[in-house]
Amino acid sequence: MTTFVEFDLEPKVLQAITELGFEEATPIQAKSIPIALTGSDMIGQAQTGTGKTAAFGIPLISKISKTDDKIRALIMAPTRELAIQVAEEIEKLSRFKGLRTLPIYGGQDIVRQIRALKKKPQIIIGTPGRLLDHINRKTIKLEDVNTVVLDEADEMLDMGFMEDIQSILKQVPEDRQTMLFSATMPPNIQKLAQQFLKNPEHVSVIPKQVSAPLIDQAYIEVPERQKFEALSRLLDMESPELAIVFGRTKRRVDELAEALQKRGYSADGLHGDLSQNQRDTVMRKFRDGSIDVLVATDVAARGLDVSGVTHVVNFDLPQDPESYVHRIGRTGRAGKEGAAWSFVTPREIDHLHFIERVTRHRIPRKPLPTLAEAIEGKQRITAERLLEIVEQGELNEYKGLAIQMLEQYDSVQLLSAAMKLLTGEKRDAQIELTPEDPIRAKRRKPDIRSGGRKPSNFGSGRGGYNRDNRGGRGGYNRDNRSSGGGGGGYNRDRGDRKPRTGEGSDTRRPRREDSFES
């Protein structure tokens, strides 16, 4: 066990850590904080939800002085939601030290950002596209930056941000510390690391399996047309505190969110085609629990940390094993348990096996809950809610009427009626989702061609599963980006990804037609 006192941090940083309730350092923090404090470049890899943000945040904060009025640290993240969240965590960690942090992302009024930049933040957390806009406008200058962090670097590359990241890093003095963090490290990361990191220390906390251990994983074989019914039954049976349901496309997410609402669930959708305002609102509602099911594309797969997410459902299987790991990693965070279920159509079983092989984790099959189980689950939850109210007491004003009713009716009869009322009849709204094509299994085998390299590190030593081979992601074109206009981020997001230039082979991938950032 490593406590934070052992790192020789300033009292004000320690105070912030205590305030956040962190008692001991997580393994990735214990390993990387001392190295990062020496100023050396590093690559950090550890399972989802194990505190990588603070692992780079604490050393970064330690290097900056409150009186500084230059931008000293730059953190890049793939999505807006992640930029906002990382900014909040850094803000909390530097609260007592009094540093100024600013998130910079597309979709937000650029004029407002320019105004905020005038307050001289020392730490900028941004998405590559919008950062580059500011650099081109000369509203952000990186000449005094001495620390750069690439959070979820592989995802940023995957989204076609390579050139942007290169242009941005060219603006930062060579004499800097660069750190790169993710739960997964596919081979293309090496390219970026070679180009931009100097003798990086590799710090990884990777047990045999890549995904976090506290996640109970299972798959349910279900035909495409029965997925919605299956989802309803699962939600009824388990009554998650908060759940994230991943759909493959924006259309899917829209349809699914609407269908869930029609059935009476408190759900909403999140994807890259919503305006920034809508995205913020949905995330706020999910964080404060006013909706309990977030239906999302992969825009929510990476890095998002919402406490209370007890369930992740892959309504559609993701194309990539990495995506699978990140998606399910939205639960089982910071030592909590979680459940992750994947719907697999009969034709996708091979693809599931592919995911199992790459993640080195067998995913057990789970039967589809029966209708009776779903109903029973719902009733059980109602009974629990009733008993909670009994425990709370304060029922005096109801007692008079209760006594009167009990004089006329049987108590079992009455209680059953109350439970029926509370459970709510399932609304029989007609639900018709547009079917998605099954994901085809990869033809390549993941475990050959490793050339004797160590096979255990997800993405690094594993032959065969090579993201650089994927290609085929044509059609993304960011040339229509304008650098003008305040607040025009909504449409600009579209097509923000470039085709990958790898030796791309096979077919056009249906993977994510979502647009993400910047």
Ligand SMILES: Nc1ncnc2c1ncn2[C@@H]1O[C@H](COP(=O)(O)OP(=O)(O)OP(=O)(O)O)[C@@H](O)[C@H]1O
């Ligand atoms: N030492 C600690 N003790 C307790 N909780 C911690 C500690 N460090 C971080 N946390 C909390 O754990 C949660 C997950 O942290 P974080 O988001 O940094 O994970 P991550 O490793 O970046 O995950 P992902 O791979 O999904 O991005 C956060 O709520 C964070 O505040």
Ligand SMILES: [Mg+2]
């Ligand atoms: Mg993270």
